[in-house]
Amino acid sequence: MKDEVDPMRRQEQAVTMSSGRSTLPAPLVEQLLNSMDVRIEAFAVCRVGANAALAIPAVNELKIIYVLTGTVYLSVEGCEQQELPPGSIVLIPKNRTQVQAGGKAPEHRFDVKGALHKGPHDLMYLDAFDGTHEIQVLCGWLRLGLTAEFNAFDGLLNPISANLNSSAFVRSAFETMIDETRFRTAGSRTLANTLMKACMVELFRHGLARAEPDRGSPAIFLKPGLSRAVTAILSQPAAPHSVASLAKIASMSRSAFAKAFEETMGTTPIEFVGRARLAKARDLVLATDDPIASIAESVGFASRSHFSSRFRERYGEDPSAYRKRMTAVSATERFASVTSICARTDESPLKVNANEGTPDEANEGLGRKTVRSGGST
Structure with a gap:
């Protein structure tokens, strides 16, 4: 009589043998993503001119950026510059400086202290332009972990990024989060956190589906x-x-x-x-x-x-x-x-x-x- 093998482990073994590396079967991914707790700490809209750059200092929070309009050239401390078209989403590790630029070699540089101001309905803006801007990036500060109290992503070593411009849901979710930040009512924080969790699921799922998931997943x-x-x-x-x-x-x-x-x-x-x-x-x-x-x-x-x-x-x-x-x-x-x-x-x-x-x-x-x-x- 053959030994019985747990179906999930059989699937796991098949995935490992076919890919040459250890990746998770769908049921385990589902359980981990379901356990994930996401909480937004702050929001701001960064507006950058075509020939300008916005320097954002290192803070002890995970950062999320989503490119709403224009192409952003993102430089994160210790990493190569990334060219991010609209629809791109990036999770940036704690304690890393970043520079958002409108070109590869911008002439004008702005810092947070001089660029920060409050717009209509208390939404914060970081403006780095003289006259007009072509780029808008939603910037968020997050707490992200497995359960509300265990920040399992505190030690993220490198940015996690994906181009999700084909996802109408992700764009709609970020636009709704902006509105909930502008017009705060009962349930605004809960809705924004729920939408951000959904976007994080999309980000991690995209990483796991890549040819080299170990380069884009926790x-x-x-x-x-x-x-x-x-x-x-x-x-x-x-x-x-x-x-x-x-x-x-x-x-x-x-x-x-x-x-x-x-x-x-x-x-x-x-x-x-x-x-x-x-x-x-x-x-x-x-x-x-x-x-x-x-x-x-x-x-x-x-x-x-x-x-x-x-x-x-x-x-x-x-x-x-x-x-x-x-x-x-x-x-x-x-x-x-x-x-x-x-x-x-x-x-x-x-x-x-x-x-x-x-x-x-x-x-x-x-x-x-x-x-x-x-x-x-």
């Missing part, structure tokens, strides 16, 4: 074993995960799995489990009226007191107080201003637990290190 999308482990954690954060059980899901040895996971995700498997549990708990605290003790138990914490302690470490207050405060926040909360984002050159690192105390407490430890996410230039 590393987690290229490692089937790790992806299975990550999706297992995200789909069932309360399960009694261990390095051994997750290594088995990944079809790897315990030591090889632990090393590969930390290199790719920037944190240990158990630290990731703890972060996933807190992220799920936060969602339940905000979306339900369930007792805090019930929420703690449902996401895998041994006691309410232990959960509250970990929650307070992460969010600065007890779950009950957090629920009360967040419920009172206006639904029309503004997007952050571009000036405040540009001024934020440093960000306090998250605290890393020393994993001291009981085994259960160590299992909930939180941490953050550099993530290796891959990408293309």
Whole structure:
């Protein structure tokens, strides 16, 4: 009698053998993209003249640009210049300077301080032109990760780019995001974040479909074993995960799995489990009226007191107080201003637990290190 093989793993093996490299089968890609959390921090429209350049300083945020009109020559620190026609979208790593130009060798250079101004309905503009402009680029500052609290793309090494000019949906989505930024009403932030997530799905899907997906996709999308482990954690954060059980899901040895996971995700498997549990708990605290003790138990914490302690470490207050405060926040909360984002050159690192105390407490430890996410230039 032949051994039974999991259909997803059979498909995964076939993809690997046919392509000569490890790529994900469609079901795993679907699970990862579904788990992705996207939040817009700020928006601005960059308007650049044909013979001008706009220099944007490095900030501690992921940046997204979408070319609305004209052809942009984009230079990102450490990368070759890219020529971007309308419909191009680029995800730019943290802490990288960038220059958006109307030509390969522009004569006039503008910086953010002199170019920034507020337009109608509070939308921010960055203008780099004398007289007229031919280029408009939507610039956004993002938080992007697997779950709302784990920024798995913090360590993106190179820009990820795609020409999506054939996608009417993507253009319509960005135009709608601009309108939602201009005319903020209840639900504007939620709608804008949802549309941005859809555009990120298109960007990553485009990268995975390329002849060399490893040049246009985050590393987690290229490692089937790790992806299975990550999706297992995200789909069932309360399960009694261990390095051994997750290594088995990944079809790897315990030591090889632990090393590969930390290199790719920037944190240990158990630290990731703890972060996933807190992220799920936060969602339940905000979306339900369930007792805090019930929420703690449902996401895998041994006691309410232990959960509250970990929650307070992460969010600065007890779950009950957090629920009360967040419920009172206006639904029309503004997007952050571009000036405040540009001024934020440093960000306090998250605290890393020393994993001291009981085994259960160590299992909930939180941490953050550099993530290796891959990408293309």
